[in-house]
Every structure is written in structure tokens, then in C-alpha cells.
Amino acid sequence: MTSYKNADLHCHSVVSDGTLTPELLAARAHANGVDLWALTDHDEVGGQARALAAAQALGMAYLSGVEISVTFAGTTVHIVGLGFDPTNPQMVQGLAATRGGRNERARDMAEQLAAVGIAGAYEGALRYVGNPELVSRTHFARFLVETGVCRDTSEVFRKYLIEGRPGYVPHRWASLGDAVRWITQAGGVAVIAHPARYKFTANEEFALFSEFQQHGGRGVEVVTGSHSASEAARYADLARELGLAASRGSDFHSPDESHTDLGKLPPLPADLTPAWDLVAAHIHPGR
Incomplete structure (x- = not known):
């Protein structure tokens, strides 16, 4: 072997x-x-x-x-x-x-972010997506860094997109x-x-x-x-x-x-x- x-x-x-x-x-x-x-x-x-x-x-x-x-x-x-x-x-x-539920989940995440003043997150996340079926929290994190909401992706996952924070939507x-x-x-x-x-x-x-x-x-x-x-x-x-x-x-x-x-x-x-x-x-x- x-x-x-x-x-x-x-x-x-x-x-x-x-x-x-x-x-x-x-x-x-x-x-x-x-x-x-x-x-x-x-x-x-x-x-x-x-x-x-x-x-x-x-x-x-x-x-x-x-x-x-x-x-x-x-x-x-x-x-x-x-x-x-x-x-x-x-x-x-x-x-x-x-993969099927990811797009609906992504739209729900964007709605939550919009509710705390972060507009355009869905469209922003899509700019980082190589496969439209697989839009994920990581793509949203890159958008939040790009727009200056957070300094880096580590800060994103401390403040957003995790349970109890804006942008968190569980997926089955x-x-x-x-x-x-x-x-x-x-x-x-x-x-x-x-x-x-x-x-x-x-x-x-x-x-x-x-x-x-x-x-x-x-x-x-x-x-x-x-x-x-x-x-x-x-x-x-x-x-x-x-x-x-x-x-x-x-x-x-x-x-x-x-x-x-x-x-x-x-x-x-x-x-x-x-x-x-x-x-x-x-x-x-x-x-």
C-alpha cells in the first residue's frame, strides 16, 4: 500500500x-x-x-x-x-x-440583515457565488467585509449569521x-x-x-x-x-x-x- x-x-x-x-x-x-x-x-x-x-x-x-x-x-x-x-x-x-433549500434560506438571511440596516445583502452575496445553488453564510460574510460592515469574516461570525444574531436562519x-x-x-x-x-x-x-x-x-x-x-x-x-x-x-x-x-x-x-x-x-x- x-x-x-x-x-x-x-x-x-x-x-x-x-x-x-x-x-x-x-x-x-x-x-x-x-x-x-x-x-x-x-x-x-x-x-x-x-x-x-x-x-x-x-x-x-x-x-x-x-x-x-x-x-x-x-x-x-x-x-x-x-x-x-x-x-x-x-x-x-x-x-x-x-442544496435545494439554500436559496430560500439566503433570502431570509438578507431580510434579517435588512431589518438591522444592512441593505442589498442577497445581491451582494451572489457576487461571490460560483454556484448559484450553494449560496451560503460565507458569501454573505464576504459581502459584509467588502462593504465595511465588519473588518474580517471572523468579526462577521461574532456579530451576525450565527444563532441569536441578525442573519441567522437555520436550514434543515x-x-x-x-x-x-x-x-x-x-x-x-x-x-x-x-x-x-x-x-x-x-x-x-x-x-x-x-x-x-x-x-x-x-x-x-x-x-x-x-x-x-x-x-x-x-x-x-x-x-x-x-x-x-x-x-x-x-x-x-x-x-x-x-x-x-x-x-x-x-x-x-x-x-x-x-x-x-x-x-x-x-x-x-x-x-
């Missing part, structure tokens, strides 16, 4: 809420020493063919990827899928249904079971993305991981752009305890916004099973 020293299996392009094309992301990953890459756009596989072609042209191994939004315990949780068939009909149809995503089934039935492995971000209680987190494994989920992101060293150590321990494979990904969105660049993460602990080993047969080698 090929050993990969710098796998980055979580990032976003203009096909969802990133600012770079799949081709530019591939070039950036390659320049930063990534030897196994996956593009994981939110609820969308439309960039997969481009990402694969770009990776292979650079001699970089590639795994198909997606990040699916699910609702669990009243919280939006993200499930990364790796190594699946991106043309699988159940996957494609399920993701289309998940897929169920956890749906997301895991779409991934596994398409031949991939399901991974809980950046678990420290959810701020669950111990009981809620136990329920998440238990249900995830019952549905066939097999991995967890241990090393990721939003995890501190202590959080990475905690989820490494949890992976060992539960027998889960471990994944690694920067969650890179933009050169101007992301704290962690593609390929710049610490390595996974050597005793953990890398998630990509579970789908090794589905890795596309670089040409």
Missing part, C-alpha cells in the same frame, strides 16, 4: 464556498507538497472531474471528496465522504435535494444516516469533519459517534485546520478507543481567509489507520 506523507483531504473551491477554482487549488496543493489530495465541496460533486484532471496533470494522487451538511441534535454537522463514485445516482440526487439538512449511506453505497468512506467545532456535550458527542458508526461511518478528522494540538490529541484518542480511521485536511477556503494553508498540517499520529487506506483501491494515481 502506498504511503502518503502529506495528504490533504478537505478543501473547497468556487463550486461551493471557496474562492479558487479546482485547478488553482490543485496547483496550490502541489506547490505545498501535497501528495494525496481531495476536493470536498459542500453538498456538491460538480467540481470532481476538474479536480481529478488537474491533480493528475500535476502528478498528484487524488481521491474524490464531498462535505455533506447534516442536522444532528439541532446542530449542523459536516460529514466528509472520500473515495466514492461521484456519478452515483443516489449520491447526486441526495446532494441536489440537500440531510439526516446523518442519509449522508453516511450516500457515501458508503457509492463505494466511499464517511468521516466526521472537525468534531471539536460542534461544542457538543459529552453525551451529545457520544450519541453522534455512536449513531455515525451504526450507519456505517468509519472515520474522523483528527488533524484539521480548526483543531488545536490538544483537540487533535483528544480525537486521536477517540479514534483509538472507537476503532475509527483518522483523516487529515486543512479545510482550506481562501488564501485571504483560511488560517491553515493546503498541505501545512502536522502529520497524523503514526499508530492511527489513515482513512485513505480504507479506500486505497479508489485512489487515482498521478500521471
